[in-house]
Amino acid sequence: MVADGARVAARALVYAVVGGVALITIATVGSVLGPMLALDIATPAMAAWWTVFTAIAVQGMPFLLLGTVVSAAIGAFVPERVFKRVLPKNPALAVPVAGAAGVVLPGCECASVPVADSLMRRGVAPAAALAFLLSAPAINPVVLVATSIAFPGNPAMVGARLVASLAAAVVMGWLWVRFGREEWLPARRTGGAGAAGLGGWPGFRDGLQHDFLHAGGFLVVGAAAAATFNILVPRSVLDLFTDSPWLSVLLLAVLAVVLCVCSEADAFVAASLTGFSPTARLAFMVVGPMVDLKLIALQAGTFGRAFAVRFSAVTWVVAVVSSGVVGWWLL
Amino acid sequence: MNDVSDVDSGKGRTRVRLRLGPQGVLLILCGAALLRIALFSELYLRYVKEGLRPYLVVSGVVLIVLGVVGMVRRDHEDERSEAHDHHEPGDEWSDGHDQPEHGDERTDGHDQHEHGDERTDGHDLPEHVGHDHTRNPRIAWLLTAPALALLLFPPPALGSYSAEREEARVAAQGTGTFPKLPAGDPVDLTVGAFASRAEWDTGASLKGRTVRLTGFVTRDDGGVWYVARLLVACCAADVQALKVEIRGADAPAADTWVTVTGTWRPTGKPGSEAARPVLDAASVQRISAPSDPYEKR
Numbered sequence: 069m070v071a072d073g074a075r076v077a078a079r080a081l082v083y084a085v086v087g088g089v090a091l092i093t094i095a096t097v098g099s100v101l102g103p104m105l106a107l108d109i110a111t112p113a114m115a116a117w118w119t120v121f122t123a124i125a126v127q128g129m130p131f132l133l134l135g136t137v138v139s140a141a142i143g144a145f146v147p148e149r150v151f152k153r154v155l156p157k158n159p160a161l162a163v164p165v166a167g168a169a170g171v172v173l174p175g176c177e178c179a180s181v182p183v184a185d186s187l188m189r190r191g192v193a194p195a196a197a198l199a200f201l202l203s204a205p206a207i208n209p210v211v212l213v214a215t216s217i218a219f220p221g222n223p224a225m226v227g228a229r230l231v232a233s234l235a236a237a238v239v240m241g242w243l244w245v246r247f248g249r250e251e252w253l254p255a256r257r258t259g260g261a262g263a264a265g266l267g268g269w270p271g272f273r274d275g276l277q278h279d280f281l282h283a284g285g286f287l288v289v290g291a292a293a294a295a296t297f298n299i300l301v302p303r304s305v306l307d308l309f310t311d312s313p314w315l316s317v318l319l320l321a322v323l324a325v326v327l328c329v330c331s332e333a334d335a336f337v338a339a340s341l342t343g344f345s346p347t348a349r350l351a352f353m354v355v356g357p358m359v360d361l362k363l364i365a366l367q368a369g370t371f372g373r374a375f376a377v378r379f380s381a382v383t384w385v386v387a388v389v390s391s392g393v394v395g396w397w398l399l
Numbered sequence: 400m401n402d403v404s405d406v407d408s409g410k411g412r413t414r415v416r417l418r419l420g421p422q423g424v425l426l427i428l429c430g431a432a433l434l435r436i437a438l439f440s441e442l443y444l445r446y447v448k449e450g451l452r453p454y455l456v457v458s459g460v461v462l463i464v465l466g467v468v469g470m471v472r473r474d475h476e477d478e479r480s481e482a483h484d485h486h487e488p489g490d491e492w493s494d495g496h497d498q499p500e501h502g503d504e505r506t507d508g509h510d511q512h513e514h515g516d517e518r519t520d521g522h523d524l525p526e527h528v529g530h531d532h533t534r535n536p537r538i539a540w541l542l543t544a545p546a547l548a549l550l551l552f553p554p555p556a557l558g559s560y561s562a563e564r565e566e567a568r569v570a571a572q573g574t575g576t577f578p579k580l581p582a583g584d585p586v587d588l589t590v591g592a593f594a595s596r597a598e599w600d601t602g603a604s605l606k607g608r609t610v611r612l613t614g615f616v617t618r619d620d621g622g623v624w625y626v627a628r629l630l631v632a633c634c635a636a637d638v639q640a641l642k643v644e645i646r647g648a649d650a651p652a653a654d655t656w657v658t659v660t661g662t663w664r665p666t667g668k669p670g671s672e673a674a675r676p677v678l679d680a681a682s683v684q685r686i687s688a689p690s691d692p693y694e695k696r
Binding site for chain 2: 336340
């Protein structure tokens with residue numbers, strides 16, 4: 069065993085040295101040649117695209133890692149019966165409970181997709197897991213505090229965001245109970261394969277590695293799409309459309325999808341859109357955490373494309389209606 | 400299987416191996432990129448707000464540990480998957496679902512669940528699942544784009560290109576009096592503080608004071624130039640521009656970082672459209688770009 073350890077250590081050392089030297093060489097050559105090449109090909113727009121693209125990826129990594137750690141931990145350590153005991157048997161009742169449970173995951177939308185996935189694998193009813201998926205990024209304390217900071221002296225906005233997001237999530241859960249079909253989700257979800265899966269640390273490690281890389285790839289796709297729209301659509305164009313109140317709600321709801329601002333930051337962006345009605349800004353904050361390009365990419369990767377397209381389209385409509393009603397009522 | 404190198408280092412039952420697979424490499428690459436920008440430099444400030452630094456560092460360390468742990472595995476965990484790899488005869492479930500090309504581990508997971516039901520040997524199953532998970536999802540290769548960009552050519556901070564496209568906005572806080580400016584001649588102000596006082600302060604607290612602003616040069620089509628800063632709430636995807644018009648000095652090249660010393664020029668009643676932030680410059684000094692390019696909210 070000692071000899072084994074020594075051999076592995078020696079081998080690791082060789083890898084580290086060879087890899088390190090290679091990396092340093094590439095980095096040196098790259099950092100000398102790179103700026104020369106980059107300056108020639110980069111237009112300001114291209115440079116801005118790279119910056120926004122990298123920023124979204126960097127910003128999403130810690131939250132994605134948090135989400136995959138939680139989901140791998142659920143998969144490896146939490147037995148199925150725990151969820152059976154905690155959640156009501158009837159899916160229609162489990163939906164609001166799961167939606168309200170979104171309060172406990174302090175992160176943005178990147179974290180919620182892998183967690184919802186592992187909940188389904190642990191036998192949680194898809195409707196309940198989807199309600200959790202939608203509500204978690206919008207109603208957790210971090211996001212609500214950010215909202216109250218962005219709208220000082222306007223607690224109604226925080227309340228409206230909480231109510232509208234929770235309502236949209238629960239309605240989506242119920243819609244799934246009534247109309248959802250199992251075949252829209254990948255087959256594994258219904259087989260309860262988690263029961264036969266590997267538990268404990270090896271399962272946690274492998275699940276974490278795999279889920280992070282898988283979701284990370286889709287995060288990169290989403291970041292590229294978001295950066296493209298971010299560069300193509302200057303926000304100042306919006307000032308042209310603020311006359312009609314209904315149009316402005318729809319416009320900001322579309323903007324939330326294409327800009328992919330993280331749910332922890334979208335309140336600040338919404339607060340800066342001063343030309344719009346409070347209801348339109350509420351729609352921006354309700355739709356953003358539930359439907360955006362980055363999320364659609366993540367969902368397509370996790371649950372399949374057929375699901376992501378249907379689910380995102382319906383969620384968008386429900387979220388817009390919900391924020392319209394709540395905005396009319398509270399704001 | 401995704402081994403690039405796979406060498407035995409012992410003969411006992413608990414042999415230890417080091418394997419260099421794409422999964423580990425990708426994880427270490429991502430981790431290294433995060434540590435490079437957040438731990439070994441302040442480059443992360445070009446992309447995200449300051450408060451995310453600890454999370455970035457922790458994520459970087461976790462990813463590297465995860466990648467290294469994935470490379471060092473005890474051999475008995477691998478025996479099953481190796482047999483699987485080499486299509487050993489008599490291994491009835493090695494066929495039919497060993498199709499890495501299709502890359503969809505989801506269907507594999509399903510298959511393997513069924514096979515798991517068929518098999519009675521409870522010991523083999525977990526290793527097989529473990530192996531299934533060690534396959535590298537193809538989409539993960541996309542992670543190399545941001546990771547290598549950060550390691551080799553970190554993209555620059557956003558500058559005048561973004562500032563020109565964004566309408567300058569100061570949060571609409573409503574008119575009122577502001578607290579007295581701190582002592583100092585000149586007094587250092589952020590572009591945001593100067594702009595909001597210029598637009599909203601009925602007490603005219605800027606009057607008669609010499610102020611110093613720091614920002615980058617942005618020009619517009621009419622020949623007017625501004626000292627601008629970008630405001631970041633969370634990451635560079637949500638920047639908003641802040642600009643102060645500079646009069647009485649020639650414009651340096653766009654994106655040059657400058658400190659401008661001068662006095663406030665009132666342009667209209669506070670709170671009205673006409674009230675814009677304008678500074679009569681007494682001196683303009685070039686400086687090097689700060690490590691923290693964005694203004695905090």
